[in-house]
Amino acid sequence: MVPDAWYAITTSRRVRTRPVALHRLGRRLVAWRDGDGRVVVHEDRCPHKGARLSDGCVDGGLLACPYHGFRFASDGRCVVVPVHPDRPVPRALQVHPLPVREAHGLVWLWHGEGEPSAELPWFPDLAWPSRRAADTTLELPLHYSRFVESNFDLYHFPFVHRSIDPGMGVAMEDFACAHDEDGAIRTSGRLVRRDGRPGASFRVDFLPPNVQRIEVARQFVGLVISTPIDDRTTWVFARFETRMAVPDWLARMISWLLAKVDAGFVQVRQDLPVLTQLTPLMADPTACVWVPADAGAARYVQWRHRRLRRAEETRAASPLRQAGS
Template sequence: MFPENKWWAIAESKTIRNKPIGLRRLGEDLVLWRDLNGQIVCQSSLCAHRRANMALGRVNNGCIECPYHGFRYAPDGHCTFMPCEGKEAHISPKMRIKTYVVREEHDLIWLWWGKEQAEYPPIPWFAHLLDRPMRWASGAVDWNVTFTRTAENLLLDIHHFSFLHRGVANFFSLTSYTLLEIDEQRKDDDFFYFSGRLLPEEAGSDKESKERFPLFQHWLRFPNMGLLDLAFGGMEFLVIVTPIDEENTWAYFRYYAQYINTWISRWMSRLAAWIEINFILPDDYKICLSLQPRHSSLSSLSLNKFVPADEGIIIWHKQYDSLLHSEESIEGSDQQVVGADSETFAK
């Protein structure tokens, strides 16, 4: 079960060209393709006839054609041709495949997961990222890790950096930056905002000494998108986490760079993405595979002994639980989710 009536990013635009592509997202087997106008179409990949995988087929004359007996389906899902019955055959309206509402924005494909609506809300995004074409590089992984565990690791847990990613931290001389100090934390609509510093223990306890260290800023667009301003050479790290199914998760990231020169930004973001995919995410994946239980939830949090640095994880789980179980409880849950009570932490 995943939160409904929301847009989920399911793929990067450039991955869908002329051929149908099969994807599994939110527990559904999907096929994505482009119609004659280049518009993205997203449908169930199961052919209505004998349920072959349409992703193995091809696009033919603005329709998707099943590889098994050549039945063709239009972008709205209805069958337009059944070769074995001939051109004049009556085609039952039941001979159709499920078609999903999709949009293409910010070089991503977004699937509407929920009831069809007369008007859909805007695609969730981080407004200040709009103006930076060609200044980012991306990557994606499929993890055999649950959605909640992936979200915990990639969106919320900052203080593992110097330990789990020791090699990278060492390279950037950040190994001693183990202390997490949150500077500000607030909730604006469906954003959580955190700012803070990772500090070495010897930074000193007075405000001035601490302020010599860079302040990171983290916007979390609930429940599955995060934007971390690393306070490191103008780099920002965007992460989007989407369930493949109950056991697996697709994680997509971008590094944005904002150096004066577009070319330098492009190459710096590519370098950062290369480091992420080759040195950082493999460590995260290995540790996430080891976490018990595999499925984390609000009720399983009591198995942990949390410390204050983990507060973001608790906040996220409370909000996520509300979202899953009742729309109404989200309305009144502000007090409950912002600022976890001290009883939650291990003493």
Template sequence: MNSIFHQWWPVALSAQLRNKPVASQLHDTPLVLFRTREGRAAALPDRCPHRFAPLSAGKVCDGQIECPYHGWRFSADGRCTRIPGSDQASGSKPLLDSLACCEAYGLVWVSLSTETLLTPPVAPAHQHQILDTFWITDRVQCSLQDAAENFLDGFHTHFVHSGWIRHDKQRQKISAQVHPLADGVEAVYSEEGKQSGIISRLFERERGVSMGRFRMPCLAEIEYRDGNDALNLLVSVWLVPCGNGQLQLFARIATKRGWLPAIIKRYILSKLFRVILRQDRLMLEKVTHNKLRFPDPLLTPLDGEQDLLGPSIRKLLEDGQPLIFEERQFSFWL
């Protein structure tokens, strides 16, 4: 498995990239994103080499980024093409290191690698149905591991999201199989009926199987299917470190197309999911701040038998290698 620098990471929604520059950050690298004259997404370090002004505060002129301080202009490959007040530009040598940049699945992707990347960005689960989709973005102060485990952990929903997803006093006995993926880990849940919370009652008619999966470097997904193996709900969340211990979240919510118009469904679901995200963000930030109160480097999480994916996610992120284990089966009350 490649290191973080040899991976593709999403840094913005494609819809954000129009006729203005967009500021972003990947790990500890501030970026400016913009579209070239041909409409291609481009990424440069967010600093003018002249006096270090943020290029994201400038503007896009004919597919190039113009510094707001002295008007120096840069093409997508980092070359300076105009210095106002001078008859010469900087020449053919780039003054900024252009980053590998592409678009896929409604996202703008960047890699910090200086080598040519042959693998495509990690994709959401492939679907053959016609789906209604929309996006939610957010930021949270926590680690990638904590956010991924939180998203894929069903056992906190009875308390953090009580009434919205599940109730502690209305549990069901279900089965789960956990198995490795080529680039991650997946749990498949069966024998669970419709959940007791508001979201399930509104948008599910029946429950067949459901899946929770994590794929390197940063994709966590929850997928619900009905008894005919048709999709009810697929939530794909890319968790991107963006400096200062923060994560940028890009959440794609997909539901099967039905009688309810997509615009109404999007309005209702976006309201509900923002409540869920806010509840999770508050808890994750409490965990992050509490960890700082106990800075013992030997302090590690205590895993229970209900922690189906957390230990595997931790190992994937620590080792950067595919997991090797036989499929495990569990039975518990969720």
């Protein structure tokens, strides 16, 4: 996955009073809240004998291991060893909290060697909390890059989703795609139905490494975050916001229905049978023949490829690696 970036790894509401096991970015992590309510994330392994800390509990603002009750503070230090209450705690007995932030109802983890960047990848018009939005999460048996790529593509609707297609349209008109050096991508266009009547207008925007804003007919906005669990599975966070001129309660109900239908039916029943059969498993700029309507997806796949290659070159050139090779 692309390094030196913030990745949303879970929702704020999932991390309450108990430690939570999270498999993200290929790592086994535990998330918990300290006595001040701050989220702490680190490897889900006790340094004593390797027990799973997420099976323990939070007590007095400390994370207690389920095996021998050693307790860890939010800075990672072990501060209580019940079997030796009067002895100093060995220095090596500590976990290593990772850089995390909590914002927009999500917990974000910095993945990389460098200093965390100040800004989270976020679209400022999607304020949270919102009285008109609802969200959902799901796990998909896909590489995350394929899911991000697929979210640029609304013109598969009349084919994959023909049973529920509200008339999105087949052909593309007025398509535009802009991007910047940092990897942000903006696309917009309009679909036209087979009989020539207008379909839906849309915008799909992307912020690196994995955040997308999908707007349809100026009435529905979806925020989709696709975070790798491992090379074959993706954790997806989707938040829908209804902007139709209806009361807040109705807008929220529509958003909630959209979330339910999307997670329970559209993604799982209709998209997955196609997406899980794509080859290769990961998005690859050399493995597709793009058409103009794919400009956003192509930009994303090329950007990801460049970033991964640059990270590999940096890693190969690092003095530590040279010394070890």
